[in-house]
Amino acid sequence: MRTELTDTTSSKVNRALLEARRAIGSPTMGLVLTLVVVTDEENAYDAVRAASEASREHPCRIIAVIKRVSRGPLTLRATRMDAELRVGTDAGTGEIVMLRLHGALTEHTASVVLPLLVPDAPVVAWWPADAPADLAGDPLGALAQRRITDAAAAADPVAVLDERAAGYHPGDTDLAWTRLTQWRALLAAALDQKPLPVTGATVESEADNVSAELLARWLEDRLGVPVERVESPGPVITRVTLRTAEGEIRVERPAGALATLVLPGSVDRKVALKIRSNAELISEELRRLDADVVYGSALRRRPLQAALSA
Structure with missing residues (x-):
């Protein structure tokens, strides 16, 4: 079942989710976590598809946060949120909430997402492409126990590793590591x-x-x-x-x-x-919610040859 809401709010989205579950005869939730996907319009389709496939192993509520970029000063742009909800067979084994944020809302993503998190369930945040330098310090990253990035999507992927190492916090991981x-x-x-x-x-x-x-x-x-x-x-x-x-x-x-x-x-x-798909990689990452200390140690490792020559 699909529902579209224009110029809506988080409370209206929650009510629409409840009504959709009742309409398909499944008023209760059997969701184990919330997966927040932070992306742009270009990468949204592939990211949501991969997350939906991963939800067959990990029933979850997928919240796709899509920031719509408009021209002109931020104060003059229309501020609104459009939502697309998928429940039942249209959403794998969980629920999909696609939020398109316009104007000033793009600067307040955490306040929009917070009311939509599955109660008393872990939160995982995933940036398929552009990610902040400090994941744990990001408003959405601060809500999550696990924070997933993909350095391979960056223009200079190897250089991004040094940025990830400088801003590393327990709970951070990267799909470049999962591929290994x-x-x-x-x-x-x-x-x-x-x-x-x-x-x-x-x-x-x-x-x-x-x-x-x-x-x-x-x-x-x-x-x-x-x-x-x-x-x-x-x-x-x-x-x-x-x-x-x-x-x-x-x-x-x-x-x-x-x-x-x-x-x-x-x-x-x-x-x-x-070579595994992104859906398989995300499924693997959702199997553990504790810190990956081996990744953290490898990420921050100074090349031995450079250390010997110093």
Whole structure:
């Protein structure tokens, strides 16, 4: 069921949600959290679609905050909020509230969103594209237990990592880090099978791949060895090499969903290592609401080579 409200308020949106649930015969809520998606019109469709797919695993109320930019001084722009509500089969397993803010309301997003949060449920905020430098200090970020960004969407994604590190607070995370979950699990499993001291490492990827930069920082943080970054044709990360006295431990994925795991003295093996969609990444992040201390440590890791030369 879809409902559209023009020049509305948060209280009217709440009443419309209740009426919509009654109309479809589901007056009670079985929602486990609120997912606030802060985006622009250009990225709204893809972001809401990914969040809706993720809600099939995590029933939630999705609140998409879309700031509509108008020309002219802020004081002269029309101030209003338009809303689109989706309940039932139109909203996956939860509810979708799309708020389009005009004029001065774009500067008061938290006061608009606060009355629409699911009572007594955690709040997760997600910025699919442009994100504030200080996530926890942002009015919407201050409402959330978890704050998700995507550095890969930035014009200079690697440079954004330093900005994220400077403004890091427990609860912050980035989809560039989530894309590494399978890589990190595979490399950790390889070292469990071959518990050899690592003397150096190499991460090969396409140019300016932010996930590869985070992977290099994580390896330096965990192993305490210099990690070389090498450019490859891609796509994304293509190879990780860990050097040991008995030979190289390698994970190679030149293309496709299969990678090759190479261990010294063992037969090469094929392992699944596909590139996941944003919906899968968001689903993973919604499974945990505590601080990701490993991400925080890797994010703030100073490159070991630079530290040695200082």
